[in-house]
Amino acid sequence: MKKFSLFLLLSSLLAWPALAAWEPPHPKRIVMPNGLTVLLLENRQLPVVSLEVMVKAGSITDPLGQAGLSNFTAEMLARGTKSRNALEIAESFDYLGAQFSVRCDHDAVFLSLTTLSRDFAKAVPVLFDLLANPAFDPAEVARMQGELAASLQARNDRPNVQSSDLISLMLYPGHPYAHPPIGWAKDLAGVTARDLSEHHHRYYTPNNCAIAVVGDFRSAEAQKLIRQTLGKWAKREIPRPELPELPAIDRSRAVLSHRQINQAYINLGFRGPKRDDPDYQAIRVMNYILGGGGFVSRLVRTIRMAQGLAYDVDSYYDPRSDYGPYLLSLQTKCASADTAIKSLIAEMRRIQHQPVSDTELKEAKDYLRGSYPFRFETNGQMARQFLYLELYGLGPDYFGRDIDKTMAVTQDDVMRAAKRFLRPDNFLLAVVTDTSQTRLAIPGLLIEGK
């Protein structure tokens, strides 16, 4: 009979590389005379290079009444420059088998390029051309307008997306975080080529950008390439977007939106802290225990496992430059919505008033530390990690500090973070459901139908 020695085998006998010896990578950081920040890390494991560009021109820079202008601008970059048309740009990346994408997030726009190393020097000048010299040809603008309108329509056919759009709208009245980066149809219809060109001129400047290159390339050559193509790109003053004061959420309110579907798509939310809050690590540990830790989280244990109410249930804090959303989300059959929401509220109260156990705390911290290297598996991931530090001004030694601060979080810190940021008595609630089958009886909740 084989004797079981579960989890007691001595791994050290095998001389595997130990996690403790792992150190987060450090790129070389250069700031060019025009203010462009360049981060370089050579990694010759595979003949692959990733180059990522970040422009601090996310949807937070959308002017009032022009929801989606930033994303529209970003989407237009690959639709023609002064010397290349849209099809030529697509063909030049596609022919090399390069992966190229543009993504507009709330705080920044990211351009991503991955190529075989032999093709790097061919693909990069194209990318830099569209970053600095987009044409905003009116015919191309009209074409994109049609595509964006259709994307928005397709988006509304997904009830989970509809629900998350609804909670953003409730959380951020009059603020650019109210809309998804893609924007709103009514605003996009009025955008002109001139608006786009002005938005580009305002925010796409070298001093508002950072570029990270990771992979099989030579630093000296990449620097030369960047200097030659972007060295003459002129520095300009960047306007700071004026953000409105957000009204306090002083009571719990729900909006129910009707769809002929067999599940309720639920988002319960409030506004979290800014990215630079000193309690950031305490929130992460707290959230891992509450609903961020996948199968080990309390929300999954009570709502999915014990009650079988939902396939997906989680809580999520999205840190941003302004107050990012903290959301508790799930989907359940329409008739179970009330029970499930009550469980969400009860779990928020529990973590606010009872200390988490020693085991929960230790396992959360061990996970957050132990999973750190998974953020650095691919060249593209590494490049994005480096740009994230630039975006939020976290400094080059951040990763090590982040791990240390996470490991120092105590039970009291977790409870303090839960009390500071969770709002079981004044939350907002978005529910997309068949309203004829959903009855909510939650004390103190004001229901505004839709």
Add this chain to the structure above:
Amino acid sequence: MRKLLIFLLLTASWAWGSDTLVVHQDSLANGLKILTLEKPGLPLVSFQVWYRVGSRNERPGITGISHLLEHMMFKGTDRVGPEEFSRIVQKHGGNCNAFTSEDYTAYYENISTEFLNIAMELESDRMANLKLDPAEFGPERNVVKEERRLRENSPYGHLFEQLNAAAYIAHPYGWPVLGWMSDLEALTAADLSEYYRTYYIPDNAACVIVGDIKRKDAVAMVARHFGHIPAGRAKPPKVTTVEPTQLGERRVKVVTDARMPIVAMGYHIPAIGHRDLYALEVLSNILSQGESSRLHRRLVYQEQLALFAGGYSEAQTDPGLFLFYSAPLDGKTTEQLEAAILDELGKVQREGVEPRELQKSKNQLEADFVFQQQRNNGLAIQIGSAQTQLDWRYLNSYLANIRRVTNQDVMSVARKYFTENNRTVATLVPAHTLKNKEL
């Protein structure tokens, strides 16, 4: 005491980023195969167990049982309590999950190499000692029913499900991996237990290990953890149903509470390993990889008919489908999209493709092959799925086979498979566009 035999079956020389992957294949006396790939770098490893069982092994009445069993695999053994599995992996910084397809069910742990033994101990335990407690079964079945509802509320999920149901009249690929709701209701813990005993045996499985490991140590560790599990008493039953040749176009409509129509088309194609699939794969890229591809350029960019337009070939254990899909912009119709896609297919059949397009497609497939080597998990999934559907060696001749594809091959597969009689068309119809609005 069981005697342990380890055979070294294959080695090859190799360099990173080249056309071939240096996979070593070993196996245990109980029939368990072990595929290892040493990938030095971060101190991480992906450990995966692949079972050759999926919805193709099911029959009417028990559809969805493979996937439901995958969920129950996290519900405990005598040693590991329900859902303790994930807790143990995560407290060591790892992550774990599983997925089920028509052809396979796979379990993985991505974890620091120093804790590889923990992943193995957990996987071997549930290969041999799954509890299938009826008290755990009830709530988990409800979770899967919620997953099924989630699918029903996704326009694409719903449409492809109905397309498959129409394209296959005999073969199990006709029903969804998630199963039909009434079958999920009817299944019992005892049904799952029998299914588990039939298919979760070492001789129906392969371990795939990719990461910062040494093959010899990793194989010895597998032997220690899995060597004592007895081989199955019987070979799992073979899937014998062969889909009859389709004798004419089939059309289905799916009416839902969506705003945007979608059209999807499926053509029957051969199983993985058939030489025609390489030409189909090259053609798939020419038609739909990137914004310069034929379908995107014409339907989305030039004629502004569609929000998106694309297609792909699914290489499966048994003959699968080549699928096309597209959604119309406001004021355009699915009929226009269908006509435009068919016109493009007709052009390939008559005129073939340009040499530059052929080269572009090959460049893309080659680059993707290298890009995929960046992540342990993705690489292990490639090896595991190739092994489970056919043989992992398929990957090492893949690029050579792709490079051999000629314009003549592309024309000939287009003529052979993209025929009217071999076609199933499914259309998602928004309820509000119908005259009598019944839903």
